Amino acid sequence: MLLVTVLAxxxxxxxxxxxxxxxxxxxxxxxxxxxxxxxxxxxxxxYANTVHICIVNELNGGENEMDGRRANSRAxxxxxxxxxFWSILLFLSGLIIxxxxxxxxxxxxxxxxxxxxxxWLGFVLSLCWLVTSFSTxxxxxxxxxxxxxxxxxxxxxxxxLCRSIKLGDEVTSVALLGPSYLENTEEATCCICLxxxxxxxxxxxxxxxxxxxxxxxxxxxxxxxTCPMCRHDITSAEAPQPSxxxxxxxxxxxxxxxxxxxxxxxxxxxxxxxxxxxxxxAITSYVAQSPDVELTNEQKEEQHQVASASAA
Numbered sequence: 001m002l003l004v005t006v007l008a009x010x011x012x013x014x015x016x017x018x019x020x021x022x023x024x025x026x027x028x029x030x031x032x033x034x035x036x037x038x039x040x041x042x043x044x045x046x047y048a049n050t051v052h053i054c055i056v057n058e059l060n061g062g063e064n065e066m067d068g069r070r071a072n073s074r075a076x077x078x079x080x081x082x083x084x085f086w087s088i089l090l091f092l093s094g095l096i097i098x099x100x101x102x103x104x105x106x107x108x109x110x111x112x113x114x115x116x117x118x119x120w121l122g123f124v125l126s127l128c129w130l131v132t133s134f135s136t137x138x139x140x141x142x143x144x145x146x147x148x149x150x151x152x153x154x155x156x157x158x159x160x161l162c163r164s165i166k167l168g169d170e171v172t173s174v175a176l177l178g179p180s181y182l183e184n185t186e187e188a189t190c191c192i193c194l195x196x197x198x199x200x201x202x203x204x205x206x207x208x209x210x211x212x213x214x215x216x217x218x219x220x221x222x223x224x225x226t227c228p229m230c231r232h233d234i235t236s237a238e239a240p241q242p243s244x245x246x247x248x249x250x251x252x253x254x255x256x257x258x259x260x261x262x263x264x265x266x267x268x269x270x271x272x273x274x275x276x277x278x279x280x281x282a283i284t285s286y287v288a289q290s291p292d293v294e295l296t297n298e299q300k301e302e303q304h305q306v307a308s309a310s311a312a
Contacts (some may be wrong), residue, residue, distance in 0.1 A: 004132065007125040014044065014118040021114040030104040033097045034115055039093040041118075044090065048083070055079060081133060094119035143222050154225035158234055159218055162204040167197055167211075191228055192216035208232040 022038055098119055104112040142148045153264050167188070188197045190213045197203060203211045210229040212220070220228055225235045 004125070004128050007121060007128060009119045011118070011125050014114070014121050015041070018114045019119045021111050025111045025226045028111070030050065030111060031097070031101045034101055034104050034112070037094050037097050037117065040090065041094075044087075076245060084129050084133060087122070088130060091119055091123035091126055095123060112193045143219075150223050152224045152226075154221035154235060158221050159204070159214075161234055162206050162212075162217060164202060164204055164214065166200055166202055190216055192220055206232070206234060208234075229248060 011269065018038065019042070056079065083189075094115070098112070098116045101112060139148075143150075188211055189195065190197065190203075192212055193216050195213070197211065197213075202214065204214050204217050205211055206217070206227050208227050208230050210227055212228070217228075221234075226233055
């Protein structure tokens with residue numbers, strides 16, 4: 001990219017120099033082909049900085065990028081590739097014209113050198129653009145056909161973690177996405193291709209409850225294993241584990257405490273042997289703190305023993 005940037009700056013500088021020299025030697029005796037080449041380049045530069053930019057922006061969806069569509073993006077890319085081929089043909093014809101020039105090298109050598117410099121730099125820059133664009137297309141093609149993969153690509157079978165539903169099936173959709181699905185159905189858009197979902201269209205739902213076209217999310221998984229929307233790791237998606245609820249406190253009756261084997265609470269009925277005395281003490285202490293409960297003689301005696309043991 002640095003080389004392309006340097007070449008682009010060099011081509012811009014050489015073009016400005018060519019304009020300056022040509023303005024001074026516009027009426028000088030020179031090959032007609034070279035003068036035509038200069039005028040064609042001037043028209044091409046004006047077109048590239050006005051009409052060309054407007055067409056590309058319109059094909060990409062205008063100012064609002066969310067309105068872009070996949071078909072328009074492909075058309076914009078095709079248009080850009082056509083512009084690259086045009087620039088290569090233009091500079092290639094310039095090379096042929098400068099090599100076959102007869103009058104300019106002798107009558108206006110300064111103009112000839114300016115044209116020659118601009119043509120060579122522009123031809124190399126156009127080749128770099130073409131190679132870069134072709135490499136990008138080849139890389140995307142190999143990715144989409146699973147010939148190569150990135151380090152972050154999702155493992156095989158990740159697509160099976162995403163449920164397949166039809167948007168018209170409200171029962172299934174609401175069960176997976178929640179009641180908010182009914183409010184956002186008309187505005188639902190695949191964030192990968194930016195196309196709106198059609199009615200009764202089959203879509204894939206990620207574990208994080210985001211919708212995508214099946215082909216879009218399948219292609220995405222060849223590059224990354226996270227959700228395009230929230231970056232949730234799809235490969236680690238599992239069914240939510242039920243949270244361990246804290247056990248309910250044992251319910252004590254405000255009367256004569258029941259025997260451990262008859263206690264209804266499992267945390268009490270599971271205690272036997274040596275632990276049963278601790279349960280009895282806890283029950284006695286709890287009952288003693290209730291002002292509305294009258295203690296039996298045995299409970300009062302046990303409470304007295306506990307107090308004596310604590311004082312000792």
